[in-house]
Amino acid sequence: MDYIxxxxxxxxxxxxxxxxxxxxxxxxAKILVAYVTAGVILTxxxxxxxxxxxxxxxxxxxxTGFGYxxxxxxxxxxxxxxxxxxxxxxxxxxxxxxxxxxxxxYLIALIFKPSDKS
Amino acid sequence: xxKRVGRYTIRFxxxxxxxxxxxxxxxxxxxxxxxxxxxxxxxxxxxGEKTWEKAESRLQNNVLNKALQKANxxxxxxxxxFAGDLLNQCIGTSYGLRESxxxxxxxxxxxxxMAESLSMAAVFVDGGYANIAAALxxxxxxxxxxxxxxxxxxxxxxxxSAQWTVTGAGAVILDLNGNGPFIREITLGRIVDxxxxxxxxxxxxxAPAAADTISNYFSDTGAKPGDFDLIAxxxxxFVGSELLKDLLKEQGIELKANYSDCGLMIFDRxxxxxxxxxxxxxxxxxxxxxxxxxxxxxxxFKEVLFISTGAxxxxxSIQQGQSIPAVAHLIHISNRP
Numbered sequence: 001m002d003y004i005x006x007x008x009x010x011x012x013x014x015x016x017x018x019x020x021x022x023x024x025x026x027x028x029a030k031i032l033v034a035y036v037t038a039g040v041i042l043t044x045x046x047x048x049x050x051x052x053x054x055x056x057x058x059x060x061x062x063x064t065g066f067g068y069x070x071x072x073x074x075x076x077x078x079x080x081x082x083x084x085x086x087x088x089x090x091x092x093x094x095x096x097x098x099x100x101x102x103x104x105x106y107l108i109a110l111i112f113k114p115s116d117k118s
Numbered sequence: 119x120x121k122r123v124g125r126y127t128i129r130f131x132x133x134x135x136x137x138x139x140x141x142x143x144x145x146x147x148x149x150x151x152x153x154x155x156x157x158x159x160x161x162x163x164x165x166g167e168k169t170w171e172k173a174e175s176r177l178q179n180n181v182l183n184k185a186l187q188k189a190n191x192x193x194x195x196x197x198x199x200f201a202g203d204l205l206n207q208c209i210g211t212s213y214g215l216r217e218s219x220x221x222x223x224x225x226x227x228x229x230x231x232m233a234e235s236l237s238m239a240a241v242f243v244d245g246g247y248a249n250i251a252a253a254l255x256x257x258x259x260x261x262x263x264x265x266x267x268x269x270x271x272x273x274x275x276x277x278x279s280a281q282w283t284v285t286g287a288g289a290v291i292l293d294l295n296g297n298g299p300f301i302r303e304i305t306l307g308r309i310v311d312x313x314x315x316x317x318x319x320x321x322x323x324x325a326p327a328a329a330d331t332i333s334n335y336f337s338d339t340g341a342k343p344g345d346f347d348l349i350a351x352x353x354x355x356f357v358g359s360e361l362l363k364d365l366l367k368e369q370g371i372e373l374k375a376n377y378s379d380c381g382l383m384i385f386d387r388x389x390x391x392x393x394x395x396x397x398x399x400x401x402x403x404x405x406x407x408x409x410x411x412x413x414x415x416x417x418x419f420k421e422v423l424f425i426s427t428g429a430x431x432x433x434x435s436i437q438q439g440q441s442i443p444a445v446a447h448l449i450h451i452s453n454r455p
């Protein structure tokens with residue numbers, strides 16, 4: 001049942017992305033940034049955590065989940081370090097994700113070359 | 119010696135002759151409706167090179183050599199070459215023609231480069247400034263993505279409304295004497311900007327420029343659309359070509375079945391998933407130097423109007439919120455001198 005819920009939540013988030021690409025003039029980069037920002041805002045107003053509880057990885061893996069991690073990290077940082085936590089909290093919480101993205105992105109770029117689209 | 123006709127048109131008294139021409143197309147173009155017309159189809163879009171930019175240079179080099187081969191002359195006989203492409207500083211062209219040894223006049227007209235370069239070559243030949251002149255241009259899907267949108271390495275998704283930049287090139291060699299086809303008249307275009315800001319709708323941005331140049335030609339010369347076997351625009355694609363017909367209708371000029379657009383001719387929109395159609399300098403260039411000139415040589419077409427259209431924005435002007443100015447250059451090619 002967990003898997004099905006993850007599939008539905010993750011799928012819906014991706015469908016929204018596809019609709020944005022097909023129906024709006026937003027570039028993929030703008031859509032991704034919008035997703036991160038949406039994740040932060042939805043977490044701040046308390047709407048994203050329930051979605052994570054329901055959908056698990058289906059809510060944490062898409063980029064809205066990154067916004068959720070950022071927002072959660074800031075909240076934790078402020079609780080532990082006060083005002084400084086506004087600046088340190090977000091990146092601390094997402095450090096593993098960022099490092100992994102850089103590392104694996106670099107590794108893949110070393111191994112693979114893009115080919116033409118047909 | 120040429121003379122000016124009306125306000126914008128130049129008529130050559132002794133029409134420069136097309137000594138030879140060549141076209142090279144990529145994989146997708148080679149799977150399209152014009153596959154049999156191209157001199158060469160290369161399904162490997164790297165053209166044997168390590169970067170896409172070098173591939174485009176190789177493409178230009180190859181198409182020039184092919185045209186020279188068909189004319190049975192060496193680069194040393196060519197007095198000047200007019201060429202350009204879509205890349206920053208037109209590096210596809212300069213690196214591609216680096217070894218040719220031909221006096222080089224690089225130019226930028228975006229997708230109007232084929233008509234622009236061919237016009238310049240015709241003027242030089244007609245004026246006696248060149249015995250033999252070459253005009254060529256190219257575009258490459260991968261370099262255009264990096265130039266105007268994102269590099270392929272980025273892995274971004276393309277919206278359905280985007281046009282598909284043609285991987286292709288065309289080259290024409292002009293001589294004062296020959297059996298044709300012949301360049302009879304040219305009408306160089308003015309920059310027209312009606313405020314379109316949408317890069318996904320470049321056809322709409324360029325249609326007004328095409329309408330301006332085409333109507334200038336007809337009013338300068340007194341010719342009518344029905345006088346031509348084919349009137350072909352460069353890459354207005356579906357939306358742009360419909361808009362062009364409407365704009366010209368408002369001026370009393372009706373384009374009928376003899377009108378087509380190279381961006382719509384080079385791909386099969388139904389089968390090839392190129393939504394709006396083809397674009398890029400190589401679009402009008404490769405269609406001209408294959409289907410259009412093939413039919414002029416065979417006599418299927420006797421009079422053709424070839425209009426390349428170019429959108430003159432850059433990624434920076436778009437990011438700064440500016441609209442898209444466009445230009446269209448017209449060439450009247452005939453199979454009679």
